Amino acid sequence: MGYFERALVAAVVIGAGAGFVGALVVLRRRTFFAQALTHGTYPGAVAAAALGVSVPAGAAVASVALVAVMAGIARIRRQGAQVAAGIVLTGGFAAGALLQAMIPGLPVQAESLLVGSILTVSDADIVLAASVALISFAAVALVGKEVAFSTFDPAGFRAAGYREWPVELLVLALTAASVVSSLPAVGAILAIALIAAPAAAARLVVGSFRGVLLAAPVIGAAAGVIGVLASRALAVAAGPAIALAATAFFLLALGISKLRGLPWKRVDIPVETAEDARIA
Amino acid sequence: MSLSDALFTAFSIPFMGRALLVMLVLAVVAGVVGVLVNLRGLEFISDGLTHAVFPGLAIGLVLGGTAGLVPGATIAALAGALALTWLDRAGITPDAAIAIVLTATFSVGVIVVSKSDDYAGALEALLFGRVLTIPPDEVAPLVVVSLIALAATALTLKQQLFRAFDARGSRASGNSALALDLVLNGAIALVVVAAASTIGTLLVLALLIVPGAAARLATRRLWWLFPVAALFAAVGSWLGLAAGFALSVGAGFDLPAGATIVGVFVVGYAVVLAASWLVQRARARRNPDTRPPSGGAARPAVAPAVGALGEGR
Numbered sequence: 001m002g003y004f005e006r007a008l009v010a011a012v013v014i015g016a017g018a019g020f021v022g023a024l025v026v027l028r029r030r031t032f033f034a035q036a037l038t039h040g041t042y043p044g045a046v047a048a049a050a051l052g053v054s055v056p057a058g059a060a061v062a063s064v065a066l067v068a069v070m071a072g073i074a075r076i077r078r079q080g081a082q083v084a085a086g087i088v089l090t091g092g093f094a095a096g097a098l099l100q101a102m103i104p105g106l107p108v109q110a111e112s113l114l115v116g117s118i119l120t121v122s123d124a125d126i127v128l129a130a131s132v133a134l135i136s137f138a139a140v141a142l143v144g145k146e147v148a149f150s151t152f153d154p155a156g157f158r159a160a161g162y163r164e165w166p167v168e169l170l171v172l173a174l175t176a177a178s179v180v181s182s183l184p185a186v187g188a189i190l191a192i193a194l195i196a197a198p199a200a201a202a203r204l205v206v207g208s209f210r211g212v213l214l215a216a217p218v219i220g221a222a223a224g225v226i227g228v229l230a231s232r233a234l235a236v237a238a239g240p241a242i243a244l245a246a247t248a249f250f251l252l253a254l255g256i257s258k259l260r261g262l263p264w265k266r267v268d269i270p271v272e273t274a275e276d277a278r279i280a
Numbered sequence: 281m282s283l284s285d286a287l288f289t290a291f292s293i294p295f296m297g298r299a300l301l302v303m304l305v306l307a308v309v310a311g312v313v314g315v316l317v318n319l320r321g322l323e324f325i326s327d328g329l330t331h332a333v334f335p336g337l338a339i340g341l342v343l344g345g346t347a348g349l350v351p352g353a354t355i356a357a358l359a360g361a362l363a364l365t366w367l368d369r370a371g372i373t374p375d376a377a378i379a380i381v382l383t384a385t386f387s388v389g390v391i392v393v394s395k396s397d398d399y400a401g402a403l404e405a406l407l408f409g410r411v412l413t414i415p416p417d418e419v420a421p422l423v424v425v426s427l428i429a430l431a432a433t434a435l436t437l438k439q440q441l442f443r444a445f446d447a448r449g450s451r452a453s454g455n456s457a458l459a460l461d462l463v464l465n466g467a468i469a470l471v472v473v474a475a476a477s478t479i480g481t482l483l484v485l486a487l488l489i490v491p492g493a494a495a496r497l498a499t500r501r502l503w504w505l506f507p508v509a510a511l512f513a514a515v516g517s518w519l520g521l522a523a524g525f526a527l528s529v530g531a532g533f534d535l536p537a538g539a540t541i542v543g544v545f546v547v548g549y550a551v552v553l554a555a556s557w558l559v560q561r562a563r564a565r566r567n568p569d570t571r572p573p574s575g576g577a578a579r580p581a582v583a584p585a586v587g588a589l590g591e592g593r
Contacts, residue, residue, distance in 0.1 A: 031375040032324040039482075076497075076553070082323040083493045087549060089327070090486035094542035097408050097483075101535050114407070115390050189482075193383035200376040237394045240387030247384040 003119055004232070010121045010129065011224030011242065014185045015194060017133030019202075019220025021178040022195035023212045024140075024171050026203060028151050031196050033070070033172075036085035037179045038191040040066040040092030043099050045113050045183065050103045055113075056128055056180050063176040066092065116187030116239035118228060129181040133217075136174045140213065147171070148209045185224070190243040194220055197246035201253035219249050286526035287518075299411045299521055299537065302422055302478055307513030309426040310471050310487040311495075313433055314513075315505045316464060318492035319444040323485075324378050325364050325465065329472050330484045331382035332360030335389035337406050337476060342396050349477045350421045357469035360385065365465050369458070409480030409538035411521075422474045429470035436463050441502070479538030486542040487513065494549050497556040512548065520544035 001009075025034050041059035048058020066088050073084035096113075140147060150157040150167045158164060175195075182191045202215035227242030234241070291297050317326055333353045340352020360381075367377045393406065414422070433440070443450040443460050451457055468488065475484040495509035520541030527533045527540070 026376045029375055031379045032327070035324075035327065035379060073553070076557075078496045079493060080321075082321055083318065083489065083496075086323040086327070086485060086489035087493065087546065090483060090489065090542055091546035093482050094486065094539040094546065097536055097539035098543055101539070102533050189386060190383050192379050193387070196376045196379035197383070200380060203376075236391045240390045240394075243383045243387040244391075247380055247387075250380050 004228075006121060006123075006126070007118045007228050007238070008225060010118055010126050010185055011228045012221045013126055013133060014129045014182045015198070015220035015222070015224030015242075016217035017129055017136065017220075018178050018182045018191070018194035019198035019216040019218070019223075020133065020140075020213065021136050021174050022197075022199040022220070023202065023216040024147065024151075025175055025195055026199035027209070027212065028171060030171065030175065031192070032082060032085045034175050034179065034195050035192045036070065036089040036092075037063050037066060037176055038188050039089045041179060041183065042096035042113060042188045043092055045188070046096045046099045046103075049113075050099070054124070056125070056183065059180045059183055060176070062092070063180060067172055067176065113183070114187045114189050115237060116183070116185050116190060118185040118238045118242070121184045125181075125184045129185075132174075132177045132181040136178070139170060139174065143167075143170070144213075152209070186239045186242055190239050193243035193246045194223070197243075197250045198223060201246075201250040204250075204253040204257040220246070223249055286522045286530070290522060290525045290529075294416075295412055295414075296521065296525060298414055298416065298419055299478075300518065302414060302419060302474075303411065303517035303521060303541070304514050305423050305426050306471070306475055306478065306487065307491070307517045308510045309430045310475065311491040311510035311513040312506050313429060313464075313467050313471050314488045314490075314492035315495060315509050316433065316440055316444065316492075317468065317488050318496060319441070320464070322464070322468070323489055324375055325368065326468050326472070326488045327485050328364050328378040328382040329357060329360050329465070329469050330476065330481050332363070332385045333357045333469070333472050333476050333484075334406065334481045335385050335392060337481065338389040338392040341406070342392060347418075350418070350425065350473065353473040353476055354425065354470070356385075357473045358466060361462070361465040361469040365458070365461050368461070405480075406476075407480050407482050408536050409476075409478055409483065411478045411537045411541075414478060418477075422478065425470050425474045429467040429474070432463050432467045432470075436460060440464060479541060483538050483542045486545050490545045490549050491516070494552045497552050512552075513545075516545045516548050517541055519548075 022034075025031060041062045044058040044060070044062025044065075045055045046058075047062075048055045051058070070081070070084040070088050073079050073087065074081040146157075146162065147167055147170070149160075150162065150164060154164065157167075178195065179191055182194055186194055198219035199212065199216040201219050202212045206212050206215045223246040224242055226248075227245040228238055230236070230245065231238040231241040291300050317323060333356050336352040336354070336356020337349055338352075339356075340348035340350070342348075343352070363381060364378065367381065389406075439450065439455050439460055440463075442453075443455065443457065447457065450460075471488065472481075472484050475487050479487070491509040491513040492505070494512045495505045498508050498512075499505060520543070521537060523544060524535050524537045524540035527535050
């Protein structure tokens with residue numbers, strides 16, 4: 001398998017996995033949280049590269065620490081979840097930049113961590129992304145009903161006697177895992193594109209929870225493949241090309257949903273005479 | 281090197297003095313605008329704007345060299361402010377829409393930069409800033425851009441606060457919500473422009489978010505929020521520049537100045553957070569049966585829930 005075929009496989013696997021988890025993220029409105037995770041894992045990746053351990057492992061450790069910090073700040077009065085996400089996001093980025101400056105001679109380029117390099121993914125990266133995707137499919141297959149309930153009716157979910165934190169924790173863990181596994185392909189900055197855009201596009205054209213869960217991975221995988229092919233054809237960087245392909249799908253879906261809203265079918269205005277009314 | 285060398289004498293060097301001047305102006309403006317960002321819950325929109333500015337910087341750099349940075353960024357930022365104001369009002373899953381806008385614009389920027397010759401160097405300068413290498417003739421445009429943002433906010437400050445705390449009342453008494461949103465998003469965009477070409481697009485968000493959040497912890501009085509936030513930002517920038525200088529010259533680490541400033545900001549926020557937690561505990565112990573009075577400045581905006589972790593508190 002050449003590097004280009006491997007990149008295509010990686011694009012399909014990562015696009016599908018991120019699209020699937022992204023459906024949960026978008027429906028539960030955790031996009032800014034996911035964004036903070038993608039940026040905050042940067043110092044973890046730099047530290048892992050410096051220590052010589054695998055980059056996804058470092059990013060995973062960093063994301064666990066970040067989730068704890070965000071949960072802590074969000075609980076403080078007059079702060080809240082958005083402030084927590086913003087502070088973790090910028091703090092993480094600054095820490096990454098400082099680490100990189102302090103450790104000379106890093107084997108990894110900053111740019112490849114930030115915007116990704118799908119043409120150099122390893123088999124291990126693909127296996128990791130595939131297992132994250134499979135685990136999230138399995139988790140949603142097992143407890144999908146509870147996830148849907150808590151997503152669309154949190155108050156009813158609590159009233160029915162369920163506790164919210166297990167579902168929240170599950171979605172957070174899946175989000176973090178998906179962010180970490182899509183880092184090699186699209187990098188810390190653009191990972192949010194593969195999470196948000198396919199799901200937002202699916203949501204515009206599909207009406208049901210199950211439909212969004214099925215459509216988002218397909219759109220994500222398609223965006224990945226189109227991005228990689230476009231990056232070869234037009235000689236541009238692959239990560240941005242994938243992100244733009246995902247955006248194009250969103251714009252397409254936006255157009256379709258707007259067109260669908262137009263009154264296409266002409267319906268005859270019912271004319272009912274007094275005679276008709278008496279017979280009926 | 282002694283402490284006073286790093287804190288005071290260092291700024292007599294021309295490039296350090298210029299950096300301090302620009303950072304102080306930025307800090308005051310960003311502190312004031314940041315309080316409104318905090319009260320309105322516009323953190324994610326600000327993040328969207330920081331990314332939307334990036335292609336403007338990149339195109340400006342390609343077309344006009346470093347002199348093209350500020351004009352390019354201004355055009356991109358104002359376009360981004362218009363787009364995000366519209367998206368916010370359209371109300372279709374606003375947070376996902378912001379995420380899509382910001383990655384799309386960012387991708388355009390990366391592609392533009394990647395077409396230029398010095399890809400890695402240019403990308404890093406745009407992402408992490410070049411506060412220490414601002415040429416003297418760029419100081420004036422940056423200060424002017426910041427002051428326009430400050431003036432726009434100051435002139436509409438009363439209406440902005442009315443809208444933040446009582447959106448319907450503000451509309452009913454004849455204030456245009458669209459105009460207020462456009463002014464505020466435009467002011468944020470201008471701060472982003474000025475800050476992006478100094479501390480870099482990725483770290484601008486810290487200037488906008490951290491001082492406002494720290495001020496909310498430090499005081500409950502509404503009008504004190506603005507001076508406290510500006511002071512926090514100013515002191516943070518000064519200490520950040522000094523720390524970067526001391527570590528780079530004294531200890532031999534080659535630290536990027538922008539990242540050092542943001543690091544100092546985050547550390548400062550942690551200190552304020554710990555202090556306010558201790559004060560609250562001490563107060564609760566002194567009179568255990570009275571709940572702490574609810575804050576004079578509660579976070580009013582109906583912001584999209586980003587994490588349910590802190591809701592309902």
